Structure formats: structure tokens, C-alpha cells
Amino acid sequence: MGALRQIGAIVAKDLAAELHTREILSAMFVFAVLALVIFSFALDLEGAAGRAAAPGVLWTTIAFSGTLGLSRSLAREQQTAGISGLLLAAEDRAVIFAGKALGSFLLMLIVEAVLLPLGTVLLGVNLLRLELGLIVLLGTLGYATVGTLIAAIAVNTRAREVMLPILLLPLLIPLLIGAVQATAGLLEGLRLAEVGVWVRLLVVYDLLMAAVALLTFESVVEV
Amino acid sequence: MKRQWWDWGLAIASVGIFLTALGMVFLYAPREATMGEIQRIFYFHVASAWIGFFAFFVTFLTGVIYLITSQRRWDVLSLSSAEVGLAFITMTVITGSLWARPVWGTYWTWEPRLTISAVQWLLYVAYVMLRTSTLSQERVARFAAVYGIVAFVTVPLSWFAIRWWRTIHPEILSGGEMAITPRMLHTLLVSLAAFTALYVTLLRQRALLERDRDRLAALQARWVAEGDIGDV
Amino acid sequence: MSEHLIVAYVIFCTVPLALSLSIAWRRRRVRRVLRRHTTVDKPSRI
Incomplete structure (x- = not known):
């Protein structure tokens, strides 16, 4: 239970900081809207073309706005030396990882909550479906897991962006x-059962990457 | 001295097997009935793909061992294997597309085996780029080990993703399948041996280069510590 | 004989050759510095 409370504390701290400045969220929002609009112009997305391109456009937008958010949130962590504070406070590195990944996951979900209705309007397809929500959840979860691990590596390199x-x-x-x-x-x-093979792939990806990330995160944040 | 004999022997042996394999590809292996001469790409292409994938497996394995033991020699092996593997996969992708043109009528198609080579190429180019970013040696070693592990896990996942993707959108990829005759099998096996020997030789030379670099770095560090930089 | 086949085998020969030459060249450079530092006496302190 202690670990769960610690994870909760890290997530709460990150979200509180973000809701205070809204620096990352606003950047991700604007970028996502821009991407959608530019895709619509560039690919002439109206009617049938919009419907056909919608899945690709949606996930490309999520992928790129996600990298934007990840690099900002880790850069901030480094500027404020937040990670060394976390390393001192929580003894278990897995807890820090889970907290950071969950924080990124929630931030991305907030952006997607706006992106899906916007895409519905611009692309002319109904993206507001419960089954689709599940796919977005699974995809974002895997994204946040791998993204948090890699961002922790990239933030230490030259030219991290x-x-x-x-x-x-x-x-x-x-x-x-x-x-x-x-x-x-x-x-x-x-129906959802008919795309079951893809749902299974997403679940396996999420589980496998979470296991690898939890096992290796310690080597990444060790100073 | 004994060591050097070993290295020369290894290099000469791999050049020898390589030339033998080359000769077999053009003189011993039969002309394939439906695809014709172009099918001869197959032998080196397949050997290069398999050994390239094996090289990345070595990177993965030595990466795991490095994270457990923190011994520099495992990191050296990991880095050397990734670099050699990248060269092999580069050849695989280019020659795969040279094969695709006459057989499938296009230089690029999202055929699963070709695609997985391209995915591996992207993953390990990123690995090598991470390696060259200036960090302390010990940190870059840890980061690269982690990246090598995650990248290797991505390969089978991508493989299944591409397989299912291509079967859902069926494409007419007739051709490229063939019956293997004994002579073809012999040629393939000798090609595999040639690329294995080449891999071992290149891996060893690349590791020796890294060892020399370490020596130089240690020497320079000692001189700087002693206060006379010399003519470095 | 198809030109694609020839190009492919030229690549199969040149890429490993290029890699081994690049390794040999980098190693030579490092060894030259190493040798200068180890065989010649260490420069005396000024």
C-alpha cells in the first residue's frame, strides 16, 4: 500500500505543477490542433478521404504531440533538479517510474479528450465511441511507458529534443x-471482438514494455 | 604474438570462406526456374539477415550481462556487435529492395521480411546515435544497454504486427517462394558460414579498437592527473 | 545476367570491406598516439 501511496503522491505533484503553469498541456493542445489542421489541408481530407485517413492522422498526431509533452516534462524535471529529490524521497525506483509514466499517461489522456471530438468534427468520422476509447487507452498506456523510459535516457544526451x-x-x-x-x-x-488480434497485440506490448521498463529504469536514473 | 596469429588466421579464414561462398553462388548453385538469375541474391541476403539479427541478439544479451556485472568488456561486446549488425542489416535492406524490383515489380513493398529488416535498421541506427552522444562512458554504456534490450524486444512485436497487418490487407506477392534443391541448400549453408566467420572477425577487430581507445583514455587521464599533458 | 544481381553482390563485398577498413584505420590512429606515448620517454616536467 505504501508504494501505491507514493506513486499517487508523485502523480499528484506532477499534475498539480502542470495544472498550475499549464505549460506542457497548452503546447500539446496547440500542436495537436495544428497537426490535425495541417493534415486536413495537406491530404485534402474531406468526406471519404477523411474517413480513410482518420486512423493514421489520429495516431500520428498523438505520437508527435506525445514526444513534445515527454521532452518538456523531463526537461523541467532536470531544470528544477526534481529527479534527484525524488530519488532521495522514494527508495524504490519502480515507484518513481510508475509515478512518472502515470503522470504522462494522464496528461496525454487530457489532450486526447479534446483531440477526439475535434477529429470527429474535422475528419467527418465518429471518433467518440466506447470501443475506440479502449484502444486509445491501451495505445496511450504503452506510449507513456516506453516514452517515460526513453525520455529519461534522451534528457541526458546532447541535443535531447x-x-x-x-x-x-x-x-x-x-x-x-x-x-x-x-x-x-x-x-x-x-465490433471489438473482430479486431481482437490488435487488442491482444496492444495488451502484450503494454505488459512486455512495462516489465522491461520496471526492470531497467533503475540503471537509467542512477547518477 | 600468439594472439596476433589467431587474429590473422581468423581474418584469412573468413575471407577464404567468403570467396568460396561467392564462387558457389555463381558457379555451383543452379539457376532457379521461375525467378532466374536474380534468385542468386537470396544466398547472401538471407545469411546477412540472419547473422545481422543474431548480432542484435548478442547486443541484447551482453547488454543484460553488463547491467548485472558492470564490467566494461561486456559493454564493448555489446557496442561492437550492434555496429557490425547494423552493417549487415544495411546490406540486407538494400539487396532486399534490389530483389523486390524484378521479382515483385517494385523497389519497395511492405513484405514482412523486408519490413522487419527496415525496422531493425531504424532501431539500431538510433542505438549507434545514442552511443555517439557525449556522455560519460559509464552512463552511455548503461543507457545503451537499456536501449539495446528494449529495441530487441520490439523486433518480435513488430514482426507479428507486420505479419497480421499484411495478411489483413492481402497483396499479390506471388513469386519469391521456391523449392530448395540440395545444391541451393549447400550454397546457403556455406554463405551462412561465411557471414558467421565475417561477423566474428569484425566483432573481434571492433572490440580491439575499443580496447585500444580505453588504454589511450586511461593513459591520458593519468597524465592529466600527474600534471603534464604532454603533446596530446 | 541481371544488373540487379551484380549490384547486390558488389554491395555484399564492399560493405564488409568498408567496415573492416574503417575499423583498421581508426585503430591505426589510436595506436599511433598510444605508441608515441608509451615508447618515447614521458616528456619531462617543465
């Missing part, structure tokens, strides 16, 4: 394939 997407995006290939295919299936009117 460049290194984060270069390191992160290849690792997300299976996740993005699964999420895009599941979304496309659901938008074509399939």
Missing part, C-alpha cells in the same frame, strides 16, 4: 501498427 523522437519512434512501430489497425477496423464498423 532531437534524440527523443529518434530513439522513441522506432520502438513504437508495433504499437502504432496495432492502434491504427484497430482504429481502422472499428471505424469500418467492426
Whole structure:
């Protein structure tokens, strides 16, 4: 129970700091809206074209606005030396990892809560469906897990803003394939059971990456 | 001295097997009935892909051992294997697309085996870039070990994702399947041996380079500590 | 004989060759500095 409370404390601290400045959230919002609008212009997304491209556009937007948020939140952590404070306060590195990943997960969900209705309007497809929500949850969970681990590495490198997407995006290939295919299936009117293979892929990805991240995070944050 | 003999022997042996394999590909292996001459790409292409993947497995394994033991030699192996593997996978991707053009009529197709090579290429280019970012050696070693582990876990996940993706959107990829005759099998096996020997040789040379660099760094550190920098 | 096949095998030969030459060249450079520092007497303190 102690560990859960510690995780909760880290998440609460991160969210409180973010809701106070809204620095990362506003950047992610504006970026996501920009991406959607530019995709619509560039690919001429109206009617049938919008419906066909919607899954890809949705997940590309999530992936890129996610890297934006991750790199900002870790850079802030480094500027304020927050991570060394965390390392002193919580003895278990897994707790810190879970807290940071959960924080990123929630931030991304807030952005997606706006992105989905906006996409529904701009792309002309109904993205506000319960089954789709599940896919978005699973995809975002895996994204936040891998993203937190890689951001902790990238933030220590020279040119970290460049290194984060270069390191992160290849690792997300299976996740993005699964999420895009599941979304496309659901938008074509399939039921959740009919895209079960993709849901399983997302679940396996999330579990496997969470296990790897929990085992290796200690080596990443050790000073 | 004994060591050097070993290295020379290894290098000469791998060049020898490589040339033998090359000769077998063009002179011993039969002409394939449906694809014709272009099928001869297959032998080195497959060997390069398999040994490249094996090299990344070595990077993964030595990365795990490094995280447990913190011994520099495992890190050296990890880094050397990734670099050699990247060279092999680069060859695999390029020659795969050279194969795709006459057989499937296009330089690039999201055929699962070709795609997984491209995914591996992206992953390990990122690994090498992470390696070259200036950090203390000990930190970059830990980061690279973690990245090598996560990257290797991504490979099978991507494989299944691409397989299912391609079967859901079926594409007419007729051709590229063939019956293997004994002569073809012999050629493939000798090619595999050639690439294995080449891998071991390159891995060893790359590791020796890293050992020399470590020596130089240690020497320079000692001189700086003693106060005379010399002519470094 | 198809030109794609020739190009492919030229790549199979040049890439490993290029990698081994690059390793040899980098190693030579390091060894040259190493040798200068170990065989010549350490420069005396000024």
C-alpha cells in the first residue's frame, strides 16, 4: 500500500505543477490542433478521404504531440533538479517510474479528450465511441511507458529534443501498427471482438514494455 | 604474438570462406526456374539477415550481462556487435529492395521480411546515435544497454504486427517462394558460414579498437592527473 | 545476367570491406598516439 501511496503522491505533484503553469498541456493542445489542421489541408481530407485517413492522422498526431509533452516534462524535471529529490524521497525506483509514466499517461489522456471530438468534427468520422476509447487507452498506456523510459535516457544526451523522437519512434512501430489497425477496423464498423488480434497485440506490448521498463529504469536514473 | 596469429588466421579464414561462398553462388548453385538469375541474391541476403539479427541478439544479451556485472568488456561486446549488425542489416535492406524490383515489380513493398529488416535498421541506427552522444562512458554504456534490450524486444512485436497487418490487407506477392534443391541448400549453408566467420572477425577487430581507445583514455587521464599533458 | 544481381553482390563485398577498413584505420590512429606515448620517454616536467 505504501508504494501505491507514493506513486499517487508523485502523480499528484506532477499534475498539480502542470495544472498550475499549464505549460506542457497548452503546447500539446496547440500542436495537436495544428497537426490535425495541417493534415486536413495537406491530404485534402474531406468526406471519404477523411474517413480513410482518420486512423493514421489520429495516431500520428498523438505520437508527435506525445514526444513534445515527454521532452518538456523531463526537461523541467532536470531544470528544477526534481529527479534527484525524488530519488532521495522514494527508495524504490519502480515507484518513481510508475509515478512518472502515470503522470504522462494522464496528461496525454487530457489532450486526447479534446483531440477526439475535434477529429470527429474535422475528419467527418465518429471518433467518440466506447470501443475506440479502449484502444486509445491501451495505445496511450504503452506510449507513456516506453516514452517515460526513453525520455529519461534522451534528457541526458546532447541535443535531447532531437534524440527523443529518434530513439522513441522506432520502438513504437508495433504499437502504432496495432492502434491504427484497430482504429481502422472499428471505424469500418467492426465490433471489438473482430479486431481482437490488435487488442491482444496492444495488451502484450503494454505488459512486455512495462516489465522491461520496471526492470531497467533503475540503471537509467542512477547518477 | 600468439594472439596476433589467431587474429590473422581468423581474418584469412573468413575471407577464404567468403570467396568460396561467392564462387558457389555463381558457379555451383543452379539457376532457379521461375525467378532466374536474380534468385542468386537470396544466398547472401538471407545469411546477412540472419547473422545481422543474431548480432542484435548478442547486443541484447551482453547488454543484460553488463547491467548485472558492470564490467566494461561486456559493454564493448555489446557496442561492437550492434555496429557490425547494423552493417549487415544495411546490406540486407538494400539487396532486399534490389530483389523486390524484378521479382515483385517494385523497389519497395511492405513484405514482412523486408519490413522487419527496415525496422531493425531504424532501431539500431538510433542505438549507434545514442552511443555517439557525449556522455560519460559509464552512463552511455548503461543507457545503451537499456536501449539495446528494449529495441530487441520490439523486433518480435513488430514482426507479428507486420505479419497480421499484411495478411489483413492481402497483396499479390506471388513469386519469391521456391523449392530448395540440395545444391541451393549447400550454397546457403556455406554463405551462412561465411557471414558467421565475417561477423566474428569484425566483432573481434571492433572490440580491439575499443580496447585500444580505453588504454589511450586511461593513459591520458593519468597524465592529466600527474600534471603534464604532454603533446596530446 | 541481371544488373540487379551484380549490384547486390558488389554491395555484399564492399560493405564488409568498408567496415573492416574503417575499423583498421581508426585503430591505426589510436595506436599511433598510444605508441608515441608509451615508447618515447614521458616528456619531462617543465
